[in-house]
Amino acid sequence: MNYYDRHTDCCNCFDKVDERVFHYSNQSFGITLCRPCQNWFRDILDFTSATDESINLYxxxxxxxxxxxxxxxxxxxxxxxxxxxxxxNIEVDGGHHNFNSQQAMRDLERTLYSYKKGYSTLRIPNSLVKYNLDQAADKITEYLVVSRDKKFRRY
Incomplete structure (x- = not known):
């Protein structure tokens, strides 16, 4: 696991951030980002459909x-x-993914597409991220570690 200082390092690339950039980033975005990552994050906010929950989980x-x-x-x-x-792959899903059968079928098709390419898909409900972010992130991290360890285990 990487160690970094949440107060002086970029939350995305972990580079050191000077005091002026730190204050601007936290005031503008609520997190510490270096200048290049601020541009990346603006693009995420402006040109994608990323939800608050997927950003927070990320x-x-x-x-x-x-x-x-x-x-x-x-x-x-x-x-x-x-x-x-x-x-x-981690999909952070709103309630409509459970209640709309057409959306559920599209999700299943997407999961199958990824599986055929060798990727597993974790579907995480928005409510879990919204109300239990740290616990969810801990369990997902544990899942990733166990998954990695199984891939490298010799039989």
């Missing part, structure tokens, strides 16, 4: 050292959070 995973990617396009769809190193 940064919670990054805080735990997970090499996650926010809003990754796999050629078929955009994944909320991808962890290519572990071959895991």
């Amino acid at each position: 940064f919670a995973l990054r805080f735990r050292g997970v090499p996650a990617i926010l809003e990754k396009n796999d050629g078929y769809k955009t994944i909320d959070i991808a962890v290519p190193e572990a071959k895991v």
Whole structure:
């Protein structure tokens, strides 16, 4: 796991951030981001459909050292959070994913598409992220570690 100082390091790339950039970033975005990552984050906010819950989960995973990617396009769809190193996609879903049968079928098709490429998909409800962010991020990180360890275990 990467160690960094949440107060002086960029939450995305972990580079050191000077005091002026720190204050601007926290005032503008609510998190510490270096200048290049501020531009990246503005693009995420302006040009994607990333939800607050997927953004919050992404940064919670990054805080735990997970090499996650926010809003990754796999050629078929955009994944909320991808962890290519572990071959895991994380979809943060609102209630309509459970109550709309057409949406549920599209989700199943997307999951199958990813599975055929060797990726598993974790579906995390918005409510879990909204009300239990730290616990959810801890369990997802544990899942990723166990998954990684199983891949490297010799029989």
